[in-house]
Amino acid sequence: MNTSSARQLTLFDIKSDNFNWKVERFSANALCEESARQALEDKYMGITEITDIFNRQSVSYQLSKRDCLHRWLKYKEGFSANLVETLFEEMEIGKGERVLDPFLGSGTTALVAQMQGINSIGFDIMPTTAVALFAKGNILRYNVQELHRLADFISGLNRPASYKKRVKSIAITHHAYPDQTERDIPFYTEQIAHSSFSDEAKGLARLCLLNSLERLSYTSKDGQYLRWAVNSKRVMEANACRIAAGREPLKAKLDKGDLPSVNQVLTGEINKAIDDIVYLQASMHNLSESTEMVFKQGSALVELPLLRKDTISGVVTSPPYCNRYDYTRIYALELAFLGMGEDEIRRTRQDLLSCTVENRTKLDFLHDYYNSMGRMVDFNRVKRVIKENAALSEVVSALKIRNDNGDINNKGILKMVKGYFEELAFVYYELFRVCKKGAKVAFVNDNVRYAGEVIPVDFISTELAAQFGFTPLKVYSLKQQKGNSSQQMAKFGRVPLRKSITLWEK
Numbered sequence: 001m002n003t004s005s006a007r008q009l010t011l012f013d014i015k016s017d018n019f020n021w022k023v024e025r026f027s028a029n030a031l032c033e034e035s036a037r038q039a040l041e042d043k044y045m046g047i048t049e050i051t052d053i054f055n056r057q058s059v060s061y062q063l064s065k066r067d068c069l070h071r072w073l074k075y076k077e078g079f080s081a082n083l084v085e086t087l088f089e090e091m092e093i094g095k096g097e098r099v100l101d102p103f104l105g106s107g108t109t110a111l112v113a114q115m116q117g118i119n120s121i122g123f124d125i126m127p128t129t130a131v132a133l134f135a136k137g138n139i140l141r142y143n144v145q146e147l148h149r150l151a152d153f154i155s156g157l158n159r160p161a162s163y164k165k166r167v168k169s170i171a172i173t174h175h176a177y178p179d180q181t182e183r184d185i186p187f188y189t190e191q192i193a194h195s196s197f198s199d200e201a202k203g204l205a206r207l208c209l210l211n212s213l214e215r216l217s218y219t220s221k222d223g224q225y226l227r228w229a230v231n232s233k234r235v236m237e238a239n240a241c242r243i244a245a246g247r248e249p250l251k252a253k254l255d256k257g258d259l260p261s262v263n264q265v266l267t268g269e270i271n272k273a274i275d276d277i278v279y280l281q282a283s284m285h286n287l288s289e290s291t292e293m294v295f296k297q298g299s300a301l302v303e304l305p306l307l308r309k310d311t312i313s314g315v316v317t318s319p320p321y322c323n324r325y326d327y328t329r330i331y332a333l334e335l336a337f338l339g340m341g342e343d344e345i346r347r348t349r350q351d352l353l354s355c356t357v358e359n360r361t362k363l364d365f366l367h368d369y370y371n372s373m374g375r376m377v378d379f380n381r382v383k384r385v386i387k388e389n390a391a392l393s394e395v396v397s398a399l400k401i402r403n404d405n406g407d408i409n410n411k412g413i414l415k416m417v418k419g420y421f422e423e424l425a426f427v428y429y430e431l432f433r434v435c436k437k438g439a440k441v442a443f444v445n446d447n448v449r450y451a452g453e454v455i456p457v458d459f460i461s462t463e464l465a466a467q468f469g470f471t472p473l474k475v476y477s478l479k480q481q482k483g484n485s486s487q488q489m490a491k492f493g494r495v496p497l498r499k500s501i502t503l504w505e506k
């Protein structure tokens with residue numbers, strides 16, 4: 001690892017006028033104080049580099065769609081393997097070192113690390129991560145002949161009419177599949193689990209089935225919502241009620257037509273995975289069996305404090321964005337398939353880093369947790385840093401004013417934004433503790449705007465990191481910025497929002 005912070009990073013060498021990326025007005029119509037955010041803008045614009053080496057495709061799942069292996073789980077919130085490779089190179093992470101991703105998602109950081117002989121450790125609250133990592137991490141261990149037999153076995157499965165079980169569902173996923181599919185899913189799951197195929201082959205089939213659920217259902221993950229198709233029982237029943245009550249039917253726009261069968265989709269998925277495995281096994285000669293890939297399902301807020309200090313050589317991660325995106329709703333089909341019930345899903349929603357309007361503060365929990373570890377000094381330090389972050393205090397006050405002004409349609413937004421940064425502060429503090437001197441930390445995140453107030457997530461985060469001792473190196477901002485919601489635009493005008501990769505060094 002190169003520990004010289006003076007070295008000029010070479011990768012993002014597109015210099016351009018930052019004018020368009022500098023926020024001129026943080027508070028629409030100058031309603032609220034904005035001097036602290038202005039001061040941060042002036043402070044960090046100097047290390048901000050506008051780049052088109054990274055783009056919307058590389059910081060999102062769009063590139064992974066085309067990538068062998070990474071496409072085995074469609075995780076729209078994921079970043080691309082290409083982005084992780086580029087950052088590892090930039091950070092000069094070498095073979096045998098250990099990287100960390102506290103928000104692992106579909107496992108991109110861990111898998112790219114594995115391919116380069118870099119050890120990794122990662123956390124996520126979603127059980128989907130474990131399924132994805134097990135199947136993807138076994139890439140070298142698959143016996144292709146066995147997988148062909150597995151594909152034949154699956155394509156020959158035929159559920160008997162006497163089989164009555166149905167796929168597990170929760171309230172928001174009731175009637176998500178056609179009747180036959182509801183029964184086929186548990187049947188195929190059981191047949192595969194009870195077969196004599198190896199654990200690796202069964203793990204691959206499990207991921208393939210998990211990744212098939214959306215296509216098998218009347219739903220579609222669309223932005224922040226799970227959309228329902230016009231021909232779903234849910235939409236048809238709702239419309240029948242509306243018509244009976246003399247109201248206009250809902251205009252559901254999603255038309256998925258006739259849905260494919262489990263047999264078709266699952267066989268297709270397995271065959272696609274076999275193609276990837278054949279290709280990757282032939283091309284990945286330097287993969288070492290001794291590379292460690294550790295994953296723990298759990299909250300980063302709980303797991304990070306358990307890591308030993310000064311042990312991590314680099315961090316590449318992307319937390320949930322502060323954008324009301326609820327992973328437990330978007331992935332409800334997958335969570336129910338993996339056996340989670342209503343209560344467990346509700347609990348998992350509360351474990352999310354505060355990114356939904358339903359999240360409650362975690363400060364009491366964190367207080368008790370740090371107390372139980374005998375680390376109240378650390379807890380109080382993080383709280384002090386949060387209080388001393390002027391831009392963050394300004395944002396919280398501005399949102400209160402907006403709320404009193406009637407500009408905020410959901411009070412949960414105030415709680416969410418405050419909780420989001422409080423929790424991220426604990427994450428940044430712990431990352432500083434666990435990183436070795438000279439380690440670099442890269443965070444991918446989006447700026448947001450609520451009720452006309454711009455929240456510069458990239459610069460507030462960088463300031464918090466600096467308060468804990470990190471040296472801010474760069475803020476890479478994508479050429480393509482983010483737009484605003486149509487309501488915000490209509491009411492407060494348009495302010496482009498940065499999509500950034502912040503890079504800090506211990």
Ligand SMILES: C[S@@+](CC[C@H](N)C(=O)[O-])C[C@H]1O[C@@H](n2cnc3c(N)ncnc32)[C@H](O)[C@@H]1O
Pocket residue numbers: 075077078079080102103104105106107108109123124125126298299300301317318319320321327351352353
């Ligand atoms: C933007 S996604 C990360 C995607 C990942 N970079 C990839 O390539 O797939 C954020 C992830 O954070 C997870 N998450 C949310 N709250 C968490 C928490 N408290 N602890 C750990 N993971 C959490 C979500 O489940 C989600 O998978």
